[in-house]
Amino acid sequence: MSTLHIEVSPGSPVPIYHQISEQLQSAIERGALTKGDFLPSEIELAARWGVSRPTARRAIQELVDRGMLVRKRGVGTQVVNAQLRRAMRLSSLHGDLMRAGRKPSTIVRTFAQQPADQQVAEALEIAEGTPVHYLERLRLANGEPLALMRNWLITPLLANTAPEDFHATGLYEVLAGRRIRPRLAQQVISAKAASLDEAAVLNLPQGAPLLAMWRVMQDDTGRLVEVGDHVYDAGRYSVEMIVMDG
Amino acid sequence: MSTLHIEVSPGSPVPIYHQISEQLQSAIERGALTKGDFLPSEIELAARWGVSRPTARRAIQELVDRGMLVRKRGVGTQVVNAQLRRAMRLSSLHGDLMRAGRKPSTIVRTFAQQPADQQVAEALEIAEGTPVHYLERLRLANGEPLALMRNWLITPLLANTAPEDFHATGLYEVLAGRRIRPRLAQQVISAKAASLDEAAVLNLPQGAPLLAMWRVMQDDTGRLVEVGDHVYDAGRYSVEMIVMDG
């Protein structure tokens, strides 16, 4: 239990509850606490960590939210998952492939301004015909085509951007450089058969199953910023996520 | 602004912060506050609602978590979505179809105990060969086949259950009657072409695109309870969700 020792830096810009939850998480991940183990009570933990009970509770809550801990009134707090099962995030395919070590590369097929069609205009809540940036990319992993990605972005966003800017990095990384912070997205995931064009581009037989994703993204100011319509080679890509109740 | 009036019942078993957030949500949904409007400051809201600031904050936080409000330090709290875009939940297809008015019905194809194969055993973290319940159902919407659902459940769960119990209701409703409360699930969503068998059952041509979902569910005690392997007619079903950042 002494391995549960936690260091807090009161002067740090990172909140105390978060410092604690990060260290608690690594303690669990490295096996200092394993599935089924109970944590000491909140009162005791607060005393041990030198913080108030609400702060200790908030640190614990972060791990409860991520599915590592379960609280039961009158009983205690218990470890239910030794390692973190990561929730789905607003992440870019490029970053995901990088982390998986699959060597992403990108071919920019189109990058231009054009008037928004009815569907895009509706999603972005702008008038039909308003100029938007249209970006069409082919994403490859280890040199093989994996996804055809079409995006529409509201127009002030990508000023002074060249197609080359998308070669070594993902769209969301480019947006981050423009101080655009994604906050939430509405997604629809479906499946479809590859059209003739899609099949040709992705190097698949016509009619091959594709995983399709339609997305509308909102930034941290509440602005509707981007629409994405992506199709993935179903044999080589799937979507993983954690779904929580309550 | 007087339409923002909120009633609190201190003696109620439902927490004050939740009473407030529910009423605040309906106020926004009925248009008393619309996109772009600012809420009064937390201090003022706390006074107006007759609660402490942490309680007021927690009520507001619930709507921030659901993507209806955005907070900015030094600025204020702003409405960014008039209506709630509902996050993906641990819900049953049966319930979803009911709400959408699509008249679900179910054909139970198999309901039996059998030894867990390697894949199921691994997912449920039990020994291979351990007896589990196997449930195979065909779900129809408005009389047309929509999904083929195969589930494996740890064995003490469905004692004294008959196949008929699944006709008028979903698996999760049956589990709820057994006091099993789902808490989190890990899901993988992919696409595939319909096999000969799948095509026959779903009344589709062979090779038709299917949306496939693999799921491992954990209940509120941390027990791994259920594995699901479902395929859906891609032309008639898709998965919708909200993804949040941070």
Added chain:
DNA sequence: CAGTGGTCTAGACCACCAG
């Protein structure tokens, strides 16, 4: 500079669960 949300404290009372 005044006002906002972000964090934190030190208490309190309660519902719930196990022995």
Added chain:
DNA sequence: TGGTGGTCTAGACCACTGA
């Protein structure tokens, strides 16, 4: 009956924003 987590209060100080 004693200990647990769930809720709530009334303060406090801070970082950040915009005028």
